[in-house]
Amino acid sequence: MDTLRSIALFVAAAFAEIGGAWLVWQGVREHxxxxxxxxxxIALGLYGLIATLQPDAHFGRILAAYGGVFVAGSLTWGMVMDGYRPDRFDVIGALVCLVGVAVIMYAPRPE
Structure with missing residues (x-):
């Protein structure tokens, strides 16, 4: 159950951070x-709050793993919101990042 909660929080955090950055971009770059x-x-602030809800108590681990989620989420956001078409290297890189997330967050560790 903690793993599903953690994944849901990563998705929510990605939506808040990437969405927040996109809104700022739209406000400034697109006038x-x-x-x-x-x-x-506000969305960027919510991202910071959501990150604190992760079941794991290690800040460095959470933020390091979130970096991989951010990479994959940013490419997805670009596809949906801006019509960006990732090439195979974008996709491979995002998958490598997500494997890294899984290793960092969900590998079995001694208690």
Whole structure:
């Protein structure tokens, strides 16, 4: 159950962080204004809060693993929101990152 909760939290964190960064990008680079930027800042704050809800208590482990989730999530976000088409090296790199996440977070460790 902890593994499913952890995965759900990683997905929620990715949505908040990538979505927040995208909103700030839209506000600044696409000139959509301060409301977009403010919404992005709030979403980025939510990302920080969501990360603290992970069952594992080690900050370094959580953030290191989240880096891999961020890589895969960013490519997915780009596909959905901006029409980005990853090439095979993007996909391979994202899969390598997700394998790294699994090793960091879910490998059996002595108690």
């Amino acid at each position: 959509r204004g301060w409301i977009w930027i403010g919404a992005g800042v």
